[in-house]
Amino acid sequence: MSKAAGEHDRVSYADIFAVPEFRALFISRGLSTVGDYTARAGLVVAVFTETGSEALMGVTFALTVLPDLIGGPLLAGLADRLPRRAVMVATDVGRALLVLVMAIPGMPLIALWGLLFAIRLMDSPFGSSYMSTMSVVLPGKQLVKGTAVTQLVNHVSYTVGYALGGVVVALVGLSTVLVLNAATFTISALIVLFGVVGRPATALPDSSSWVGSTRTAVRYIVGRPRLLITMLFAIAIAATLATETLAAPYAVQIGYGPEIAGMLMGAGPAGIVLGIWILPMLIPDQGPRHVAALSILSCAPLILFFVIPTPAAALALIIVSGASLYYYIPLQAEYTQTVPDSMRGQAVGLMFTMMRVTQGLAILTFGLVATNVLSSTVIAVSGAIGTAIALVLSMWWVRTCRTTAVPQ
Numbered sequence: 294m295s296k297a298a299g300e301h302d303r304v305s306y307a308d309i310f311a312v313p314e315f316r317a318l319f320i321s322r323g324l325s326t327v328g329d330y331t332a333r334a335g336l337v338v339a340v341f342t343e344t345g346s347e348a349l350m351g352v353t354f355a356l357t358v359l360p361d362l363i364g365g366p367l368l369a370g371l372a373d374r375l376p377r378r379a380v381m382v383a384t385d386v387g388r389a390l391l392v393l394v395m396a397i398p399g400m401p402l403i404a405l406w407g408l409l410f411a412i413r414l415m416d417s418p419f420g421s422s423y424m425s426t427m428s429v430v431l432p433g434k435q436l437v438k439g440t441a442v443t444q445l446v447n448h449v450s451y452t453v454g455y456a457l458g459g460v461v462v463a464l465v466g467l468s469t470v471l472v473l474n475a476a477t478f479t480i481s482a483l484i485v486l487f488g489v490v491g492r493p494a495t496a497l498p499d500s501s502s503w504v505g506s507t508r509t510a511v512r513y514i515v516g517r518p519r520l521l522i523t524m525l526f527a528i529a530i531a532a533t534l535a536t537e538t539l540a541a542p543y544a545v546q547i548g549y550g551p552e553i554a555g556m557l558m559g560a561g562p563a564g565i566v567l568g569i570w571i572l573p574m575l576i577p578d579q580g581p582r583h584v585a586a587l588s589i590l591s592c593a594p595l596i597l598f599f600v601i602p603t604p605a606a607a608l609a610l611i612i613v614s615g616a617s618l619y620y621y622i623p624l625q626a627e628y629t630q631t632v633p634d635s636m637r638g639q640a641v642g643l644m645f646t647m648m649r650v651t652q653g654l655a656i657l658t659f660g661l662v663a664t665n666v667l668s669s670t671v672i673a674v675s676g677a678i679g680t681a682i683a684l685v686l687s688m689w690w691v692r693t694c695r696t697t698a699v700p701q
Contacts, residue, residue, distance in 0.1 A: 314430040317488025321481040323446045328477030360413035361649040369642020372421035373496040380422040384415040385482035389475040396471035421638040436626040495634045510639040518693045531655035532679025535672040538659040543668040564615020572619040579623045581694040585687035587620035595676025
């Protein structure tokens with residue numbers, strides 16, 4: 294058995310990038326993600342510039358998130374019912390065509406919203422097909438490394454794309470940005486088509502309806518504690534978003550302006566990138582106690598916002614919190630590999646939906662509460678609640694790991 298495939302050997306980034314299919318998946322995902330986030334940010338900025346309405350801007354931003362709540366439960370199962378390479382290519386081509394329609398000058402806002410909603414619906418089957426294919430291409434511990442580097446690209450793309458969106462729209466116009474986004478989807482489709490092996494659909498011949506397959510996947514997850522706990526950790530993770538959501542009002546509270554707000558907002562993603570880079574070297578084999586310690590550490594530093602820290606101290610607390618979120622990557626990899634391949638796409642879609650729902654509700658709650666309560670208090674309370682949830686879940690996780698093997 295080779296070092297890359299050895300179950301007890303340390304896996305390096307060189308090992309996973311030596312796999313041609315993973316290289317194709319990685320390049321495809323990175324390319325389309327940067328283009329997509331840039332276009333999303335550009336569209337939101339353009340709508341506000343054209344209409345001057347915060348409400349319309351808010352609706353546009355919501356339409357970049359809300360479709361995931363539908364796509365996860367109902368469309369993610371396409372990754373099981375159809376060949377996954379075909380799903381990825383079809384969704385990339387479909388998104389490219391719809392983005393080109395959006396690029397037509399003078400497109401009514403209601404039409405832009407409809408197209409945006411349709412484009413975002415395609416993200417779920419693509420993401421489920423991507424993760425399910427990666428679990429086959431990268432067996433065992435390789436999947437943890439592949440998931441980590443994928444998350445790294447996602448967070449870098451998030452930061453770069455949103456940072457450049459408004460600037461690029463101002464320089465070249467929204468239509469050009471959308472055409473470039475369509476090009477990234479097209480190139481992504483070609484890379485997947487020629488770089489990923491075609492495999493047959495994995496769903497069992499007697500699979501139930503789409504709604505039935507969702508119900509079957511939910512029952513499977515609920516019946517296996519380690520899978521269920523992995524899903525529930527999303528609640529604790531959502532609590533950490535208070536700092537990103539309230540970065541601007543917190544900066545104002547402590548007497549600073551947009552520059553500090555931007556630094557505070559970017560500290561979380563920067564911490565996540567740092568954690569993905571450093572923690573695998575310090576913790577090559579994450580055990581139950583690592584999950585417990587890191588999950589609690591991802592929330593506990595935020596409690597110190599009760600003392601209203603200085604910008605430097607606040608940045609340090611947020612970075613530590615973000616870096617500790619690395620614990621979820623090995624859990625996510627185990628979750629993906631544990632679910633039978635016949636329902637893996639559906640189960641992955643449900644996990645992503647859980648993340649989106651909890652994070653969306655958390656962001657909404659933080660914003661509403663902060664209208665009447667100091668931002669520092671909201672952040673500290675969210676940290677305390679997240680710590681309590683992480684403590685309960687991590688204790689449950691440790692106990693479950695002592696009594697059960699990885700569920701099959």
